[in-house]
Amino acid sequence: MPILDDLRTLFGDAHVLTGDDAPQRDWTGLYRWRPLALVRPGTTGEVAAVMRLAHEAGAPVVPVGGNTGLNGGTSAEGALMLSLERLNRIRTYSPSARTITAEAGVVVDVLHRHVEGAGLIFPLRFGASGSATLGGVLSTNAGGANVLRYGMVRDLCLGLEVVLADGRVMNLMNALHKDNTGYDLRDLMIGAEGTLGIITGAVMRLEPAPVAHATALLGMADLEAALALLNRVQAGTGGAVEAFEFMPEAYMARLARVKPDLACPFAPSPVNILLETATTITGEDPVARLETLLLPDLEAGVITEAVIAQSQAQRAKLWAMREAAAEITFTTPDLVDTDISLPLDRLPGFVERMAARIGALDPAAEILMIAHLGDGNIHYTVYPGTSGPALKAEMRAAIAEQTVALGGSFSAEHGVGLSKRQTMARHKDPVALEVMRAIKAALDPKGILNPDKVLP
Amino acid sequence: MPILDDLRTLFGDAHVLTGDDAPQRDWTGLYRWRPLALVRPGTTGEVAAVMRLAHEAGAPVVPVGGNTGLNGGTSAEGALMLSLERLNRIRTYSPSARTITAEAGVVVDVLHRHVEGAGLIFPLRFGASGSATLGGVLSTNAGGANVLRYGMVRDLCLGLEVVLADGRVMNLMNALHKDNTGYDLRDLMIGAEGTLGIITGAVMRLEPAPVAHATALLGMADLEAALALLNRVQAGTGGAVEAFEFMPEAYMARLARVKPDLACPFAPSPVNILLETATTITGEDPVARLETLLLPDLEAGVITEAVIAQSQAQRAKLWAMREAAAEITFTTPDLVDTDISLPLDRLPGFVERMAARIGALDPAAEILMIAHLGDGNIHYTVYPGTSGPALKAEMRAAIAEQTVALGGSFSAEHGVGLSKRQTMARHKDPVALEVMRAIKAALDPKGILNPDKVLP
Numbered sequence: 001m002p003i004l005d006d007l008r009t010l011f012g013d014a015h016v017l018t019g020d021d022a023p024q025r026d027w028t029g030l031y032r033w034r035p036l037a038l039v040r041p042g043t044t045g046e047v048a049a050v051m052r053l054a055h056e057a058g059a060p061v062v063p064v065g066g067n068t069g070l071n072g073g074t075s076a077e078g079a080l081m082l083s084l085e086r087l088n089r090i091r092t093y094s095p096s097a098r099t100i101t102a103e104a105g106v107v108v109d110v111l112h113r114h115v116e117g118a119g120l121i122f123p124l125r126f127g128a129s130g131s132a133t134l135g136g137v138l139s140t141n142a143g144g145a146n147v148l149r150y151g152m153v154r155d156l157c158l159g160l161e162v163v164l165a166d167g168r169v170m171n172l173m174n175a176l177h178k179d180n181t182g183y184d185l186r187d188l189m190i191g192a193e194g195t196l197g198i199i200t201g202a203v204m205r206l207e208p209a210p211v212a213h214a215t216a217l218l219g220m221a222d223l224e225a226a227l228a229l230l231n232r233v234q235a236g237t238g239g240a241v242e243a244f245e246f247m248p249e250a251y252m253a254r255l256a257r258v259k260p261d262l263a264c265p266f267a268p269s270p271v272n273i274l275l276e277t278a279t280t281i282t283g284e285d286p287v288a289r290l291e292t293l294l295l296p297d298l299e300a301g302v303i304t305e306a307v308i309a310q311s312q313a314q315r316a317k318l319w320a321m322r323e324a325a326a327e328i329t330f331t332t333p334d335l336v337d338t339d340i341s342l343p344l345d346r347l348p349g350f351v352e353r354m355a356a357r358i359g360a361l362d363p364a365a366e367i368l369m370i371a372h373l374g375d376g377n378i379h380y381t382v383y384p385g386t387s388g389p390a391l392k393a394e395m396r397a398a399i400a401e402q403t404v405a406l407g408g409s410f411s412a413e414h415g416v417g418l419s420k421r422q423t424m425a426r427h428k429d430p431v432a433l434e435v436m437r438a439i440k441a442a443l444d445p446k447g448i449l450n451p452d453k454v455l456p
Numbered sequence: 457m458p459i460l461d462d463l464r465t466l467f468g469d470a471h472v473l474t475g476d477d478a479p480q481r482d483w484t485g486l487y488r489w490r491p492l493a494l495v496r497p498g499t500t501g502e503v504a505a506v507m508r509l510a511h512e513a514g515a516p517v518v519p520v521g522g523n524t525g526l527n528g529g530t531s532a533e534g535a536l537m538l539s540l541e542r543l544n545r546i547r548t549y550s551p552s553a554r555t556i557t558a559e560a561g562v563v564v565d566v567l568h569r570h571v572e573g574a575g576l577i578f579p580l581r582f583g584a585s586g587s588a589t590l591g592g593v594l595s596t597n598a599g600g601a602n603v604l605r606y607g608m609v610r611d612l613c614l615g616l617e618v619v620l621a622d623g624r625v626m627n628l629m630n631a632l633h634k635d636n637t638g639y640d641l642r643d644l645m646i647g648a649e650g651t652l653g654i655i656t657g658a659v660m661r662l663e664p665a666p667v668a669h670a671t672a673l674l675g676m677a678d679l680e681a682a683l684a685l686l687n688r689v690q691a692g693t694g695g696a697v698e699a700f701e702f703m704p705e706a707y708m709a710r711l712a713r714v715k716p717d718l719a720c721p722f723a724p725s726p727v728n729i730l731l732e733t734a735t736t737i738t739g740e741d742p743v744a745r746l747e748t749l750l751l752p753d754l755e756a757g758v759i760t761e762a763v764i765a766q767s768q769a770q771r772a773k774l775w776a777m778r779e780a781a782a783e784i785t786f787t788t789p790d791l792v793d794t795d796i797s798l799p800l801d802r803l804p805g806f807v808e809r810m811a812a813r814i815g816a817l818d819p820a821a822e823i824l825m826i827a828h829l830g831d832g833n834i835h836y837t838v839y840p841g842t843s844g845p846a847l848k849a850e851m852r853a854a855i856a857e858q859t860v861a862l863g864g865s866f867s868a869e870h871g872v873g874l875s876k877r878q879t880m881a882r883h884k885d886p887v888a889l890e891v892m893r894a895i896k897a898a899l900d901p902k903g904i905l906n907p908d909k910v911l912p
Contacts, residue, residue, distance in 0.1 A: 097799055141636050152634065155611075170887040178608065178797040178833050179865040180597050180647055181884055182872060182910055183892045187643035191636055208691065235664065238694065238737045281694045341634040343553055377634045409635040416638060428637055431626040435899065436639045442898035443891065454638055 003057045003080070007039050010049055015040040015086075022081060023067065028330050031072035031418065035062070035081045042086040044103075044161060044169060044200040050082055051198065052167035060451045063194040065136025066107060068128035070326070070337065071417025073140065073193050073453055084135045087200055090114060098206040099158060099175045104135025104199050111204070120206040123150035125243075127323035135199045141191035143413030145243045145322065146276075148374040150207060152413070154190045159203035162189050165196075165444040175203045188439070193415050194450040196443050210278030213242070214286040215315040216294070219269030219305030223348040223373075226271050229297060230374055236293045237277050240286070244374035245274040245322050251370050255321060258328040262321045266305040273373070274322050325370045329381050336382040336395045340403040341412035344376050350406050354380070357398050362386050365395070377412040400427060416454045425456035459513045459536070463495050466505055471496040471542075478537060479523070484786050487528035487874065491518070491537045498542040500559075500617060500625060500656040506538055507654070508623035516907045519650040521592025522563060524584035526782070526793065527873025529596065529649050529909055540591045543656055546570060554662040555614060555631045560591025560655050567660070576662040579606035581699075583779035591655045597647035599869030601699045601778065604830040605734075606663060608869070610646045615659035618645050621652075621900040631659045644895070649871050650906040652899050666734030669698070670742035671771040672750070675725030675761030679804040679829075682727050685753060686830055692749045693733050696742070700830035701730040701778050707826050711777060714784040718777045722761040729829070730778050781826045785837050792838040792851045796859040797868035800832050806862050810836070813854050818842050821851070833868040856883060872910045881912035 007016045022038040025031060036059065041047045054061045060079035067074065074081070087103035090110075094100070095118040102111060108129040111122040124137060126144030136142075138160070142153045150156065159174040162185075172186050189197050220226050223246070230244050247255075252268035264272065279286045287308060297303040309315035329337060342350050351369070358365050364385020371378040382395050400410040400423045410423045424433065436455055440447070463472045478494040481487060492515065497503045510517045516535035523530065530537070543559035546566075550556070551574040558567060564585040567578040580593060582600030592598075594616070598609045606612065615630040618641075628642050645653050676682050679702070686700050703711075708724035720728065735742045743764060753759040765771035785793060798806050807825070814821050820841020827834040838851050856866040856879045866879045880889065892911055896903075 096801055141640075143634055147634065154640070164887070164891070168887045168890070170891060171885040172888060174865065175799055175863065176797050176832065176865050176868075178599055178603065178828075178831050178868040180869055180871050181865055181867045181876075182880060182888070183648055183652070183895060184597075184610070184640075184643045184646065185888055185891055187640045190640065192639055196639070208695070236737060238696065238735055238740075239664070240694065279694055281692060284694075341632050343631060345552055372634075375634050376632065407631065409630065409632050409637055411637045412632075412634040413636055415636050420637075424638060429627040431620070431624045432628060432638070432641055434624070435620070435626060435641055438898040439639060439895060442894040 001036065003053055003059050004037055006053050007037070007050065011039065011041065011046065026069065026072065026074060027067055028070065029333060031075040033075045033077040035076040035079055038081040038083055040083045040086050044087070044163065047082065047087070047163045047198055047200050048167040048169050051163050051165060054080060054448055055166045055446065058446050058448060060448050062450050063135070063139070063198045065104065065133035065139070066128070066131040068132045068136065069140065069417060070339070070414045071419040073415055073417035073450070075418055079451070082198065084133065084200070091201065095120060097175060099203055100206060101173070101201065101203045102134055103201045104133060106134045108132050108134065108137060115206055119209050121209045122204060123156060123207050124153060127326050134202060134204070138190050138199050138202055139192065139194050140415040141413070143372065143375065143377065145245060145372060147372060148244060149242045154187060156205045157186065157190060157202055158205055160186045160189055160199060161201040162197040162199055165446065165449050170197065173201065173203055191415070193417065193454050195440060195454050196449065198449070208280045210242070210280050211282055212284065212286050213276055213278045213315060214290040215274070215276045215309040215318055216290060217265065217307045217318050218273045218275060218294070218303050219266055220271040220273060220303055221269065223271055223351065225297070225302050226273050226373065227344055227347070233275065233277065233290070233293050237289060240277045240279060241275070241374060242278045243274060243276040246369070246371040246373035247272045247274065247322065248369050250366070250368055254328050254368060255324060258331055259324050262317070262324055264321070265307050269304055274318055325379065329368060332383055334383065334387060336384070336392050336399070338380045338396065338399050338410070339377070339412050339414040340380060340399065340408055340410055341375065341377045342403060342406055342408035346406040346408065347373070347376060350402060350408070354399065354402050357402060358382055358395060361394055361398065362391060376408070396423070418453060421454070421456040424454070457492065459509055459515050460493055462509050463493070463506065467495065467497060467502065482525060482528065482530060483523050484526065485789060487531040489531045489533040491532040491535055494537040494539055496539045496542050500543070500619065503538065503543070503619045503654055503656050504623040504625050507619050507621060510536060510904055511622040511902065514902050514904060516904050518906050519591070519595070519654045521560065521589035521595070522584070522587040524588045524592065525596065525873060526795070526870045527875040529871055529873035529906070531874055535907070538654065540589060540656070547657065551576060553631060555659055556662060557629070557657065557659045558590055559657045560589060562590045564588050564590065564593060571662055575665050577665045578660060579612060579663050580609060583782050590658060590660070594646050594655050594658055595648065595650050596871040597869070599828065599831065599833065601701060601828060603828060604700060605698045610643060612661045613642065613646060613658055614661055616642045616645055616655060617657040618653040618655055621902065621905050626653065629657065629659055647871070649873065649910050651896060651910050652905065654905070664736045666698070666736050667738050668740065668742050669732055669734045669771060670746040671730070671732045671765040671774055672746060673721065673763045673774050674729045674731060674750070674759050675722060676727040676729060676759055677725065679727055679807065681753070681758050682729050682829065683800055683803070689731065689733065689746070689749050693745060696733045696735060697731070697830060698734045699730060699732040702825070702827040702829040703728045703730065703778065704825050706822070706824055710784050710824060711780060714787055715780050718773070718780055720777070721763050725760055730774055781835065785824060788839055790839065790843060792840070792848050792855070794836045794852065794855050794866070795833070795868050795870040796836060796855065796864055796866055797831065797833045798859060798862055798864035802862040802864065803829070803832060806858060806864070810855065810858050813858060814838055814851060817850055817854065818847060832864070852879070874909060877910070877912040880910070
């Protein structure tokens, strides 16, 4: 292939990998492919050079970050995989302006550590943050466990640098909170999963670090009581709830089986909630405040079990229970995994109806839920009791259908990738799909950027 | 014109106004035009019908809201003005989900009043809220006085309904906080000033109403001290600063002249700050907390004057001083008005350098600033001492140039409209402009939607 020769001339053999040296599956193992090659440019200019060559040759290009996606967004059959891993510099860091400018290949945990000690945090928090990269979380508009407090990745991004399909570099590297200079191209590129351009760098917003946390694991009988508690704690702390995570009994059972050291410290309740509040005000005691807010539910027996972390180590252990989710989910590879969101008041009804529908399709199926409950966001997984792709497709369709019927979204924070394109075709507004296709055609007329992803 | 006959057939003469019955200027009087007609459809379906006719005829269409824009965004020479005023229904209101779904013609203050009493607020706050409409504030991504706490209009919007150039209706009416189903078309339409589609309805986010406010007017010697105070009050209240507005001595002087009943209650200082904090926690006393936080600056003489509102009436009066800004600015029509934003640490330097540059251009010029200081957003107005359009153009260019040189934006919250298109050409990233043009051509191939606006 002449394009491979050109790339080798530009970058050397070490950065153009082919055959078995190039990745051929994602981390879940659910998606497999044979790429043309993996190329590793080292700068934005080099990414642009790759895109100019690919554009000329009409070669498909799949941008790759930390390989932690769940929907096959980096599957790359016959395509050039463009890894951003060498774009791993922190360009500027301004604690006083509370911004950090970093390249796409910087790992999320590197950002966390970089700002530690300056009284700041980069808020994004989720299990894969030790591998996921800034470019990846921007391209999928990732969420995580504290969206309730700090928003999605979109809300944390002030500026972007993007290489377009033909190699032009678009500079939206702005560090301002207010900027109305034409169309919002930044938010168009965020969440586009590399189909409209390749994000090479970004200016990210930092937040004041809480000076103290209160972290509790609570056992409760039902979701309604948990949602009422969420409202009460939000009101009683002035919106200081950092996380409100739901781990049902079945999740705790699987956790105890796969990761016994992370087993629930009490006999799991039907509804187990990881609740964290925080304060940025020196001298305030969020633990005392949380205890006061929990007291009525404890006395009334609405909260049946409660553990409040007494140290950072205990806090870390409670979080480890939650952050093991992806790992314990994918230990059984024959599964239907989804990522949906619902209006909060529809959640209990969804859980009940969905269990009945799954049971009707396959009485031996097992359901595993883990939810960012405060955002209405459930990772709903089914392990079929009977195997076969047709049943799994039916389950997937039923989950999407039930979600949309209750005013929810069939893709909350993991993106569309390959796995939800058919759901897009079935449930997304048809005019919106036409507009997306028109934009895709305008920005990538040859259709070389992450082909077959997002758009059905 | 056959299109006028068609429109009259559809809507009746009462809703198709021509000649002097149609608006021929904006409220500032700086922009004047002769429109083809003003048409007033009453539903989304009727807006779509107008657009189908206009698209077929190739007739330019300018959507119009409350006529409070400042950049000529509704100037409509020879165009069909499409008023959204009859789309004024509140479709659904869910206090428990904290959302309200309303049509584009609903006036912002109507939204404020609608949610009063349920412990909720629609946060958007600015002087023109008695006339500005939901469609208008979405189309310009308006800001206002409490962006610091609640964000821009973009941050308050969950879902949109948009009529496209050819009359197709795009339904993005989602009430979810997490939704990653394809490209972010909502944010693309917000702030596009009616050039990509006509917003006909939206789902807006509501926030818990503060149960108590602390509102103070402070006199200080310089901006650096004011910015240090802002940081201290943010840290000491856990980010509960609702507004931090800067009114310099010259603003107070003009206020005393034009609106004597709103004159500053103390001899104006060089820097006068309207500071408001709030709490949603019952029983908390934000006034006591604010007094404690102000004390060190009062004792050190950094704050030289201080008035803290003791009643809602006093609070309203302090706000009236701020909200008279547009009115007192435009009483002298020979002016250069701009709307810029800067990184906070660059603000003092900007103010100093800009004064020198304006003085060099025109020693008799008067400068009037009013700023959402916490957002780095200054409304910078110059009244030339010497008249002539060339000098004004030079001043406008100098302000934009100095802003961009310090890492700022030449359009913070008022949009681009007609008046900043040349600045877009000079200062916006050229690749970003190309991408905007490609999107415009893809969504409005005949160029009929608000022609000549936003894009140079």
